[in-house]
Amino acid sequence: xxxxxxxxxxxxxxxxxxxxxxxxxxxxxxxxxxxxxxxxxxxxxxxxxxxxxxxxxxxxxxxxxxxxxxxxxxxxxxxxxxxxxxxxxxxxxxxxxxxxxxxxxxxxxxxxxxxxxxxxxxxxxxxxxxxxxxxxxxxxxxxxxxxxxxxxxxxxxxxxxxxxxxxxxxxxxxxxxxxxxxxxxxxxxxxxxxxxxxxxxxxxxxxxxxxxxxxxxxxxxxxxxxxxxxxxxxxxxxxxxxxxxxxxxxxxxxxxxxxxxxxxxxxxxxxxxxxxxxxxxxxxxxxxxxxxxxxxxxxxxxxxxxxxxxxxxxxxxxxxxxxxxxxxxxxxxxxxxxxxxxxxxxxxxxxxxxxxxx
Amino acid sequence: xxxxxxxxxxxxxxxxxxxxxxxxxxxxxxxxxxxxxxxxxxxxxxxxxxxxxxxxxxxxxxxxxxxxxxxxxxxxxxxxx
Numbered sequence: 001x002x003x004x005x006x007x008x009x010x011x012x013x014x015x016x017x018x019x020x021x022x023x024x025x026x027x028x029x030x031x032x033x034x035x036x037x038x039x040x041x042x043x044x045x046x047x048x049x050x051x052x053x054x055x056x057x058x059x060x061x062x063x064x065x066x067x068x069x070x071x072x073x074x075x076x077x078x079x080x081x082x083x084x085x086x087x088x089x090x091x092x093x094x095x096x097x098x099x100x101x102x103x104x105x106x107x108x109x110x111x112x113x114x115x116x117x118x119x120x121x122x123x124x125x126x127x128x129x130x131x132x133x134x135x136x137x138x139x140x141x142x143x144x145x146x147x148x149x150x151x152x153x154x155x156x157x158x159x160x161x162x163x164x165x166x167x168x169x170x171x172x173x174x175x176x177x178x179x180x181x182x183x184x185x186x187x188x189x190x191x192x193x194x195x196x197x198x199x200x201x202x203x204x205x206x207x208x209x210x211x212x213x214x215x216x217x218x219x220x221x222x223x224x225x226x227x228x229x230x231x232x233x234x235x236x237x238x239x240x241x242x243x244x245x246x247x248x249x250x251x252x253x254x255x256x257x258x259x260x261x262x263x264x265x266x267x268x269x270x271x272x273x274x275x276x277x278x279x280x281x282x283x284x285x286x287x288x289x290x291x292x293x294x295x296x297x298x299x300x301x302x303x304x305x306x307x308x309x310x311x312x313x314x315x316x317x318x319x320x321x322x323x324x325x326x327x328x329x330x331x332x333x334x335x336x337x338x339x340x341x342x343x344x345x346x347x348x349x350x351x352x353x354x355x356x357x358x
Numbered sequence: 359x360x361x362x363x364x365x366x367x368x369x370x371x372x373x374x375x376x377x378x379x380x381x382x383x384x385x386x387x388x389x390x391x392x393x394x395x396x397x398x399x400x401x402x403x404x405x406x407x408x409x410x411x412x413x414x415x416x417x418x419x420x421x422x423x424x425x426x427x428x429x430x431x432x433x434x435x436x437x438x439x
Contacts, residue, residue: 132401
């Protein structure tokens with residue numbers, strides 16, 4: 001009687017567990033973590049980083065040493081601390097902050113990567129500052145015009161890649177074409193999807209639908225032999241998993257992402273309240289509890305940890321500002337995955353060859 | 359350093375770091391309109407120029423650099439050539 005139906009959701013663990021499953025992948029990767037960024041820093045950030053640390057993942061905590069060392073258990077292994085006396089606040093203008101605060105945990109962490117002292121960087125701090133800092137200190141892969149923040153979005157029956165969710169408010173068609181190439185590489189290398197299909201978000205299926213830039217982007221992507229292009233998709237197709245990778249500009253992507261997260265929360269809240277209505281509904285809830293928990297976990301942004309800034313010369317992971325330990329742990333593991341997979345070389349091969357434009 | 363050498367260095371930064379098309383880089387090329395760079399690209403250019411030429415460029419000075427020629431002239435003036 002049990003397990004007779006197929007779960008509608010792939011558990012996030014199936015994606016992220018694969019990150020540590022590869023038998024031939026015993027390389028130790030050093031992940032620099034901005035220990036001062038995020039609503040729950042440094043406590044939750046350190047806790048999450050410690051959970052990710054191990055023989056194949058060395059964590060370098062970056063921040064105020066005086067506050068970090070007391071948080072580390074005695075004799076802890078695979079963790080080190082690099083002092084950074086300054087912090088970039090959420091409300092600071094990103095480029096100015098990065099320029100004027102070289103001692104901030106974000107800039108110090110990114111410089112560690114630039115200098116080869118770390119292989120990846122993770123931060124739950126000021127996203128704009130992380131993006132600006134990454135461009136200025138880690139640099140874009142040659143050929144990449146604009147980086148994009150690529151997130152793993154929960155979906156039925158399995159998650160999808162979605163970019164750009166906020167690195168660029170305005171983009172040109174050529175940028176969207178590059179996002180298609182990078183998103184496809186992300187879906188393949190980080191998410192393990194063998195032959196990902198790519199859709200361009202628009203207001204209609206026909207290639208003639210959309211803004212002039214989206215119409216031109218459609219033409220460019222369709223003409224690119226490297227992209228397995230499905231065509232345009234509409235908002236409602238995102239969660240129906242019409243494609244594996246959804247491409248859009250940063251403004252639209254950010255609005256979409258937050259709309260999806262908010263809708264999921266609202267539905268789960270409505271479910272909880274309905275279950276609590278009467279003894280009968282509570283009984284129903286009890287019967288559904290274990291399976292609904294899988295759904296809830298699958299919709300939980302913490303489970304995927306964060307989003308990757310694709311196009312940079314090293315993995316830069318942007319964790320949700322309200323990440324707790326679990327979210328940070330997963331973000332750190334995503335950083336490692338970005339470093340050991342073929343993601344960066346793949347982007348370098350595909351976008352470096354044409355110098356960025358068709 | 360000669361003017362041509364400075365131009366070649368600036369062109370190299372634009373091509374390798376900002377992925378600008380090499381054939382678009384001329385002395386008259388305007389960063390925003392012709393090379394399609396944005397404000398972050400320009401900050402990256404300025405920072406890379408600081409490293410390459412051993413200079414310090416203030417935000418006010420950087421704001422005056424609108425073309426490749428402006429960048430070359432700025433470096434030449436600073437290097438005292």
